[in-house]
Amino acid sequence: MCVTGNSKEGSPFCTDETNNNLNKLYCFSLYISLCYYSSEIISNKMNPFQIFSTWFEEELKQEGFKTPSACCLSTIGLDEYPNARFVALKEMRDDVFIFCGSLDSRKGIEIKHNSKVALTFWWDGTEKQVRIQGSAMRISTTDADTYFSQRERKAQIVSSISKQGHPIADLEVLMSEYTRVSLSGQKIERPENWGGFSVSPIRIEFLEFNSSRFHKRVLFQKENNQWDIKLLQP
């Protein structure tokens, strides 16, 4: 089964005589939009955090958007194999990206061992990708308390009763514990092993997908505390 071919897509650079004018028009509009894009970013009117916020908001406005906060968190495994899973971005504030979860499951252990991580977003509605690389630091317990208190009660219960990532013989045991806690009506305190990390980026790349594969890519890289900005080939 071919998953890359798309007969509807056609080639924007098709040499067929009849399509020639359309192709020229297409190339011209692509050229104009790339020039505009480059000058807007390079003239440094925008910083990467503003661009991130704008793109996030744009995705939120899309009809039927799902979870723009979902991003792939990549860590470096103890065995040096990369390891990746989705997490939910809680917040971007003060130029850091915050996510939460168990501190003693694999992600927590791996970050403790090596704080270098990557966060990758794909927004289907707006067809945009953002890649972030940086260092993760534990957030304060006060912040962890706040994020925990904002979670739905059922999520709080699961975090409090489950040892994330540990093997279990029978999920029924956990389910009956869930029901017991749920019916008790008791306040769920943040477990000590639940917290969060803030990622301070050193590199952020923005990509606008283009069906011609002429993607617009711009890389922000921290150099001496300044953002160095480069346009990248598609």
Ligand SMILES: Cc1cc2nc3c(=O)[nH]c(=O)nc-3n(C[C@H](O)[C@H](O)[C@H](O)COP(=O)(O)O)c2cc1C
């Ligand atoms: C869309 C989505 C969002 C998720 N958000 C989180 C999250 O914010 N925090 C978290 O710990 N796990 C989250 N998970 C579960 C993780 O993908 C993962 O299974 C879990 O964190 C255990 O990973 P680890 O064993 O590497 O620590 C999410 C999963 C999906 C599919």
